[in-house]
Amino acid sequence: MNRTRTIRGVVWIRLVAGVALIGLLCTANARAEDPDPATTTTTTRRHHHHHVVTTTTTTTTEGPNEEQRLNALSGQVGNLQKQQDDTTSEVKKIEAAMVVAPPAANVAPVTIGQHVGQDETNIAAIQKNLTDNLGISVHALVDAGYEHNFNQPTANVNVFRAWDEDGFQLTQGNLHIERDGTVGFVTDINVGQVANSISGVTHYSNVVPVGGQWIDATQYYLTYTAPLGSGVSLEAGRFVTLLGAEIIPVYNNQNFNESRGLLFNLGEPLTHTGVRASYTFNDYVSATAGLNNGWDDPAANSNAGPNYEGELTLNNKDKSLSLVINGIWGPNAVPGPNGKQVSNSNLGAIDPIGTWKPSFVPNLTLQAEYLYASQEGPVINGHSASWQGAAGYVVYDFNPALESATRAEFFDDMDGARTDGEAQTLWEITQTISYKIPEVTGLIARLEYRHDNSSQNAFTNNNFINPVTGAQHLWHGQDTLAANFIYAF
Template identity: 30%
Template sequence: MRGVGARAARGLLIGLLAGACLGTPRPCAAAPSSHPAWIDEVTLDGFLSTSYSYNFNRPASGTNQFRVFDFDDNTFKLDEFELVAQKPAAKARDAGFRVDLTVGSSVPRVTAAAGLFRDAAGTAGDLDVHQAFLSYVAPLGSGLRLDAGKFITGHGYEVIDGYDGWNDHATRSLLFGFAIPFTHVGLRASGAFSPRVSGMVMLVNGWDVARDNNRAKSLGAQLTVTPRPALTLAVSGMTGPERNGNNHDRRDLLDLVAIYKATSRLTLGANADFGTEANAVGPGQDGGWSGAAGYARMVLTERCALSVRVESFSDGDGVRTGVPQRIREFTLTPEHRLSPHLLLRADLRVDRSNQRVFDDPPGLTRTQPTVLVNALYSF
């Protein structure tokens, strides 16, 4: 009996131990991945901007004159929703890509390139691909980055808003809208000569054309220098024929940018542009334009900031705005960050021309005062 009892006890103990072992969580073998490995290398980011704009002139046309994206008066708008898919190329022999898909009732209509989401009549809709390019880092020096496809311009102080960077003001400067291009399609090479000096060259179809409008190509270059950690200087230029079917009359651009972080709270910036185009006014009559802008941004608290922009744009031949004029503008932008991803801001802006060009019923006036409230979310 004792033998039978011992065997029974041992059996019960073994059963309890087995049950305990079976009931104890154990690490499981990793399940085989159900998707290709490259998917893990691709990131998705996005950006959403919505706004309301009001023009105190109450233009009969319902349009704000000489504005870039905020051209509609007294309207709530979905400015832009951007979704970016990319595989970054960071080190030698890395290959990657980037695609920026945008929809909205403001930005795509302006930035769409001819031949891609802009028809032969010059009309664009609410969809655009800001960028779509392949990248490869060649093992030369510290790494020579090569891009092929469509990319935003490197000219100017301001940018087309996106998840990885937006301007201090909701409205765009005159220089951004009339002095420089938005995008290019072609080849671009960039790299660093030293920790303080970098450069870029590009061979492209031209200004804002996805399908070339003539037989010539345009050449661009940029040099960026950081003489001090708080100071960045950039000079860039571009040259090439840009008009339809014209292979000879060059459009030349010189762009200068300076950014100075004066203190941990105050950042100052400056931008200047000089452009000419051969025979733009008429045979033997070249056209030219120039402008300058100054920027200041003061961080008031962890969530609040105040930005100021002052600029002047001269289009004496009317080749960029369609009217021989000089326009000046002043913009004041308070902002408040509601959350790490959500920003609320307002642009108080006044434009003034030396000509009567602004709609002010029942006639025209030299001044255009507006206010715009903007909310943007990035992820």
């Protein structure tokens, strides 16, 4: 693309030079047609011991005849026109080579652009065939990359980070299948590190929890639109939580940052099993309400009743300003005496999220989230627990392809219920640069730096082990640098 701009710049320079030459020749012509010869007077002043000597010289100049000037001008214009035609032809060839398009029919792809174009055409044909014949939409997302933790932690584990680890990794592979209509369904199947983390928390893959698995059916629920008012959207099955500014990514909905924040990892549920109803009252107000089995674990169906969830969304006409208030409350099973589960422990959370896109700064998005949650005992050390946190996002799009996202947050685990039993306050700051590759639709490259810190020595380092006790030296913080590619269609 830089070469194309350079070539076009050369064309403009030549045209400007041609116009300047024409103007110069016309000026010379006007002077030649003047009946009086031009007279030039040169005055030389020499200063030497206060004596001044003045010399005057008069020169008369005659220009070429009119026919010679016209012939020279005609030749220059012809040369400029030929150079412009040659340059335009070269620019067209370069632009044609840059276009990502499939090859002609019955012609094998040769360039990388042709291979990419053919793959996109094949995928689009499959999607159209499924949509036309079955009413089904199929999409996918792949997120892979490399991350380096400067602490070199044990077993490559980034402490308090569930969605990424040190080294090369398949962060997420997602297959999204849905059917729209009066009656439909949604299915999201995840593989990779994201699936491992989700299944390790929710245990949906096994009746008896055995830890993380590398495949997880994150969502599978039925949908029905009841003909009431503008239409009541009903869902029944397993779905992701309403809480949180960040989400489990799918092909058309991704987070600003590559890694998940502290609130998402430590403070909020991931999924629920139950029923939901959503209704849009007008352009400014919508609401969702539901009943479910509680936070994450569907096997905990011995609760003393369902959990109640709700969401209220308020926004202005153009959606540049919005406030989303999420909440959940209900009994959840917790370990009791002798390891027995007790189901009368009420767990609740409130989670308002505000978003502002100021009109006086185009392409800027500001977002803030606050979370407060508490759970009745015995949760930790025989008593109840509570935690809270806040997160802020500053996102700026320099152009449609380049985006900067800065996240800052803190998480206060006042009783240690969410951070391995040790009361502590965590904070982190993350800077992410995302670039949409222009030659391939749906391909994003990301570079991210993140620093985590704790009020306690909570982060492991593989290089420091006490030679007497064999215990690892723990640090207050950790720094990571990640590079990822995301492809979605």
